[in-house]
Amino acid sequence: MKIYNCGLTVYDSAHIGHAKTIVFFDLLRRFLKMKGFQVKYVQNFTDVDDKIIQRANELGVSPSDVSERFINEYFRDFDSINVMRADSYPRATEMMDEIIEMVDMLIRKGAAYVTPSGVYLEVSKVYSYGKLSKTKPSELRAGARVEPDPEKKDPLDFALWKVYKDGPLWDSPWGKGRPGWHIECSAMVHKELGEPIEIHGGGEDLIFPHHENEIAQSETLFSVPLAKAWIHVGMLKLSGEKMSKSVGNVVSVAEFVRRWGPNTLRYYLLSNLYRRQLEYSANSLQKARENWRLIEAAKAITDSFPHVGMVNEKEDDSVIARTALVNFDRALSVDMNTPSALSELLKLSRLINTRFSAGLITGDRKGKVSEAFLRIYHTFGFAPASITEQQKKSVEMKVKERNELRRNGDFQQADQIRRELEGDGFALVDHKGGTLWYKSEYLLPG
Numbered sequence: 001m002k003i004y005n006c007g008l009t010v011y012d013s014a015h016i017g018h019a020k021t022i023v024f025f026d027l028l029r030r031f032l033k034m035k036g037f038q039v040k041y042v043q044n045f046t047d048v049d050d051k052i053i054q055r056a057n058e059l060g061v062s063p064s065d066v067s068e069r070f071i072n073e074y075f076r077d078f079d080s081i082n083v084m085r086a087d088s089y090p091r092a093t094e095m096m097d098e099i100i101e102m103v104d105m106l107i108r109k110g111a112a113y114v115t116p117s118g119v120y121l122e123v124s125k126v127y128s129y130g131k132l133s134k135t136k137p138s139e140l141r142a143g144a145r146v147e148p149d150p151e152k153k154d155p156l157d158f159a160l161w162k163v164y165k166d167g168p169l170w171d172s173p174w175g176k177g178r179p180g181w182h183i184e185c186s187a188m189v190h191k192e193l194g195e196p197i198e199i200h201g202g203g204e205d206l207i208f209p210h211h212e213n214e215i216a217q218s219e220t221l222f223s224v225p226l227a228k229a230w231i232h233v234g235m236l237k238l239s240g241e242k243m244s245k246s247v248g249n250v251v252s253v254a255e256f257v258r259r260w261g262p263n264t265l266r267y268y269l270l271s272n273l274y275r276r277q278l279e280y281s282a283n284s285l286q287k288a289r290e291n292w293r294l295i296e297a298a299k300a301i302t303d304s305f306p307h308v309g310m311v312n313e314k315e316d317d318s319v320i321a322r323t324a325l326v327n328f329d330r331a332l333s334v335d336m337n338t339p340s341a342l343s344e345l346l347k348l349s350r351l352i353n354t355r356f357s358a359g360l361i362t363g364d365r366k367g368k369v370s371e372a373f374l375r376i377y378h379t380f381g382f383a384p385a386s387i388t389e390q391q392k393k394s395v396e397m398k399v400k401e402r403n404e405l406r407r408n409g410d411f412q413q414a415d416q417i418r419r420e421l422e423g424d425g426f427a428l429v430d431h432k433g434g435t436l437w438y439k440s441e442y443l444l445p446g
Contacts, residue, residue, distance in 0.1 A: 001037045002193040003029065004227075006185060006202035006210070007089070009046040010070035011055045014077050015250035017236040017243035020269045020278065021203050023381070024233050024336070026083045027270060028199075030379050031332050042192045043086040044185060045071055047093050048178055053167045063168055064093075077253040081262040082383040090188040092179065096170050098187040099179045102221060103160045103172075111220045112160055115151035119161040119174050123154055126216040132230060133208040140208065158182060158213050182213035189218065189226065200227035204234055204275070205242070234277040236269075243280065251280065260289065261441030263382050267292045270338040270380065291346060293442040295377070297429070298349035299384055300438035301356045302373055306366040308355045321372035324348055328376050345380065348373040359432050385425075385439035395426055399435050402428075 005025045008018055025041075032039050047067035056063040075085075103119055106112040111125045123129050129137050137156060149159075159180035161172055169176040179187075189197060195218060202211070211230065218226040235242045238249045256265050268288035272278040301308070324344045331340035348369060355361070387395075398417050405414040418428055427440035 001032060001039045001199070002197040003039060003041045003199040003201070004185075004189050004193060004197055005041070005043045005086075005200075006206055007043040007045050008070075008074060009049050009051060010067045010074065011049065011052040012070060013252045013254065014070075014074055015243060015252050016256050016265065016269070016280075017203075017250065019078075019081070019253050019256075019265060020236045021201075021233040022078060022083060023081065023266055023269045024274045024338075025201060025231075026381055027332075027338065027379070028231075028336060029084065030381055031336075034375075034379050040193065041086050042088045042090065042188070044188050045074075045089055045091045046181065046184065047071070047091045048168055049092075049181070067091075067093075073254075077257070080257050081253065081265055082381050084381075088192050090192055092184040092188075093168075095184060095187045095191065096179070098191050099183050100161075100170075100172050102183060102187055102190070102217070103174075103179075105221055106160065106217065109220065113153065114174055115149070116163070117149055117151055118159055118163045118177060118180075120149075120152055120157040121160055121213070121217060121220075123156040123158070123216065126220055129156075129216055130212065132212045132215055135208070158209065160217070182210055183217055185210070186214050186217045186221075186226075189214075190222075195222050196225045197227050199229050199231055201231035201233070204232040204277075207232055231274075233274050234272075236278050236280055238280045240279075259444060259446055260285070261292075261385075261444050263296065264289055264292045264441055266381060267295070267342070271342060273339060274336055289442060289446075291342075293440075294349045294353060295345060295382065296384070296438070296440060296442065297427070298352040298373060299377060299382075300427075300429075300436060301352050301361075302370040303384075303438075304436055305356070305361040306370050308352055308360060308367055308369055317368040320348075320351070321368035324372045325375065328379075341376070342380070345373070345376045348376070356429075356431065356436075361431065361433065385441065387439055395421065395437055399428065399437055403435060 003025070005021070008014060022043075025043075029039055029041050045067070048063065052063045052066050056066045059066065103112065106121060107114065107119065112119055112121045123137060130140055133140070140156060160183045161174055161177055161179055163175040163177040168178065170178065189195065189200070200211070215226050237243060238251070241249055243250055253265070268285060269278070271284070271288055271291075278284075324347060328341050328344040331337040331344070351369060352373060398421055402414045402417040405411070405417070421428060421437070422443055425439055425443045426437055427443060429436045
């Protein structure tokens with residue numbers, strides 16, 4: 001299965017609006033792999049763009065320095081939230097030969113024309129233009145923001161190649177310049193995957209003009225569908241506006257992770273149906289934190305006590321586990337309903353926490369409930385915080401000291417050790433066999 005996701009234009013740090021799309025596609029990919037599909041996943045970087053050039057001028061560096069800096073930041077940020085690396089990350093600057101060849105082919109097919117300012121695709125020559133956005137060209141023409149150029153035959157005609165006098169330039173038969181944005185992705189899909197692909201996607205703001213124009217170029221050239229299915233992720237909004245660098249209402253991925261944690265971010269972004277817009281609010285964030293607290297505690301319990309005992313004789317762990325997995329699979333198989341899928345993880349988390357509180361933690365083999373919990377947990381891409389061996393030894397020593405103090409009746413000093421550990425982000429849960437401890441995102445200051 002071939003999947004292409006439109007990635008970032010790398011002129012600034014990634015924000016959680018970007019993460020909403022990227023985390024969704026990460027889950028989609030994990031789920032398809034869990035179902036046994038062979039997936040080839042490609043996500044591009046737009047590394048030549050007017051915004052990149054403007055940022056480079058502001059910083060007094062080269063555009064390539066800017067793009068390289070923010071590509072490195074991208075990997076740092078999304079590695080931190082456990083996003084699997086794509087099979088390939090093509091860059092626009094690596095595709096110039098393919099782009100120029102595709103533009104030339106469109107000209108020779110009579111679908112594009114040359115002007116002194118560059119090369120444009122002639123939209124009137126494209127069959128069923130507007131089919132993705134489900135809008136007629138006349139309606140798009142009336143309301144669309146289009147590239148101003150008196151040389152264009154039609155306001156909807158869009159640039160395949162633009163002639164420039166400065167900035168990064170590449171030679172072409174039509175003059176030195178740079179490619180249009182849309183042709184970059186068409187070239188990357190063609191080279192990396194080949195048409196048709198199974199899924200093409202990105203944020204909902206890309207439906208028009210970007211994805212509509214990709215379809216126009218690619219399908220005019222190759223006479224096959226560019227993609228069998230299109231998936232568009234709803235925007236993340238702050239104070240009623242789309243989270244956007246141009247608006248300035250952004251929360252960076254790095255900032256969110258520092259304050260709330262990577263798993264809380266994943267949970268928060270997936271708690272809403274992917275195609276719907278999500279309002280960034282304190283209430284929804286707090287609900288995500290509380291739900292994640294239940295899940296992280298259940299994960300710590302299953303790591304230490306893989307078999308969680310029966311609550312009463314009427315419960316059948318096989319039925320509980322099978323029901324959870326069937327409901328989880330159904331939720332994601334029917335339009336990737338992540339809220340319903342997460343509810344199954346929460347049900348299992350509450351059950352595990354309840355059993356642990358009741359002291360039903362005997363046995364060392366992995367039980368059916370634990371297996372179902374872990375399968376769903378890992379498919380969602382959650383991952384516990386890593387700790388060093390030195391940290392582990394230090395915490396274990398303090399927990400041992402605290403337990404000794406409690407046995408001796410020195411509860412004041414024991415509570416002081418608990419507060420110190422919690423201040424370092426470690427949760428402690430006392431049970432009849434000792435003390436369970438784990439690194440907790442819930443204890444981050446927020």
